[in-house]
Amino acid sequence: MNAKRLAAIITALLLLPVCTVANGLQLSGIGAKALAMGGAFRAVADDWTASIWNPAGLAGQRSGYSFEGKILYQVNRITPNAASTTPGLEYYLYHNGTEYSTEAKPISTGSFAYQIKNSDRVSLSFNLSHSSLNNSSWEYLYLGPYTGYENLTYPDVAWRSDIRIFDLHPAVGIRVLKSLSVGIGVSIKSATVLLQKPSLLPSIDPESGDPLSPPFQHTFVQSSFEGEGIGTGYNLGVMMNLTESTRIGITYTSPLTISLEGELQQIPYLPTTITNDSILAIPIVYADLNLPMAIGFGISSQVHPRLLISMDVAYTNWSALDKVEVDLREEHLYGDSTLTADQILNWKNTLRFAVGVNCLLYKPLDFEVRAGYSYDQSPVPDETISPLSLDVADKHILGVGFQSRLNKRLSIEGYWEHIIGAERVVSAGSDINGDSIDDNLPGSWSMQSDTFGLQFNYLIP
Numbered sequence: 163m164n165a166k167r168l169a170a171i172i173t174a175l176l177l178l179p180v181c182t183v184a185n186g187l188q189l190s191g192i193g194a195k196a197l198a199m200g201g202a203f204r205a206v207a208d209d210w211t212a213s214i215w216n217p218a219g220l221a222g223q224r225s226g227y228s229f230e231g232k233i234l235y236q237v238n239r240i241t242p243n244a245a246s247t248t249p250g251l252e253y254y255l256y257h258n259g260t261e262y263s264t265e266a267k268p269i270s271t272g273s274f275a276y277q278i279k280n281s282d283r284v285s286l287s288f289n290l291s292h293s294s295l296n297n298s299s300w301e302y303l304y305l306g307p308y309t310g311y312e313n314l315t316y317p318d319v320a321w322r323s324d325i326r327i328f329d330l331h332p333a334v335g336i337r338v339l340k341s342l343s344v345g346i347g348v349s350i351k352s353a354t355v356l357l358q359k360p361s362l363l364p365s366i367d368p369e370s371g372d373p374l375s376p377p378f379q380h381t382f383v384q385s386s387f388e389g390e391g392i393g394t395g396y397n398l399g400v401m402m403n404l405t406e407s408t409r410i411g412i413t414y415t416s417p418l419t420i421s422l423e424g425e426l427q428q429i430p431y432l433p434t435t436i437t438n439d440s441i442l443a444i445p446i447v448y449a450d451l452n453l454p455m456a457i458g459f460g461i462s463s464q465v466h467p468r469l470l471i472s473m474d475v476a477y478t479n480w481s482a483l484d485k486v487e488v489d490l491r492e493e494h495l496y497g498d499s500t501l502t503a504d505q506i507l508n509w510k511n512t513l514r515f516a517v518g519v520n521c522l523l524y525k526p527l528d529f530e531v532r533a534g535y536s537y538d539q540s541p542v543p544d545e546t547i548s549p550l551s552l553d554v555a556d557k558h559i560l561g562v563g564f565q566s567r568l569n570k571r572l573s574i575e576g577y578w579e580h581i582i583g584a585e586r587v588v589s590a591g592s593d594i595n596g597d598s599i600d601d602n603l604p605g606s607w608s609m610q611s612d613t614f615g616l617q618f619n620y621l622i623p
Contacts, residue, residue, distance in 0.1 A: 198563025200534020389424020
């Protein structure tokens, strides 16, 4: 096996659903109140999640503990319409016209926060959250090798992803003027990634070195990547009171780099005319994911002593993520040598619009109800969409929730977030890297996600 073939496997594999809290990728965010209000929270930010949404909102908040636990159900669907692997011959890798979906299974995540009120002007927060960006598997979606290839059992699940994030997020909010607060937070993210996907590579005659003729011009490769990495970034926030009842919030999230390191396993399925010459290898892979910045603006108004209305808009510069640079250290095959392969993503900039309400219904128990709606664009273009893509469509997001005080210091909050992805039709395959193999999966895509969560808050005397 030569260096070009191995580099092609790396390039085909690392279409990573990037690990970040920015819109478009983490479908369920953080915080019972924020999610129930549809994410319209930048100009509200009046609880521990201000460290994420707008750290300026921490200023003057009381000391206490908070714990959030939630369960996420997400289902992605695809009805493939892929072209034949060999023009003029009926060899297909997918059952075109048949709808497939990811396995609907519960994913549990949670967050813990500790807040310290230093003074009426300064409060600090220390948060630790665990989130699952994607935990999905596509059973029987990929057909695998056809007659004439090695008689090896191809896995039922060829496409699979499992991405988990731990985020340590200290933050501080400071009231610098009576009507103005500022804040800063630091995000230290630890990611573990499992990605499994099929690939097609050119079949080469071992004697002549020439490409094999159709229908055996491809070698099927099942690849699996397991790795981990750490990234560090920061977020800034400003909160300003325009009047006694109206305020605005402005936020900035810095670019963040997650440096992944892991092992890649490859299992080849060759035409029977080729002898397997130990193509299987376990090289070490390095990938730096340089994530873009995001900015947000929100406005909230206490239109009635019992009713709060808020609106948000957020912009993420995903076009900066046009590709992922990958280094492959081939210690198992070539000693201490390194190859570099770029994974083209061509992601798009996105906007998210949100509106939310919070209503106090019963003052003695501080019983509140809240609801919200947001529209969130997908950054993934047609030419790179695949079963590893978490965010396959523009989304309509609905949230509802409540809060009630259990005693003087303890309160409970609950919420339900429902996400519907608008149906998306990708009409044609796209070969953006010029290897004569489509880099996307044409067909009709859709998605749905439901998150149920509870949060407990305890105030320290």
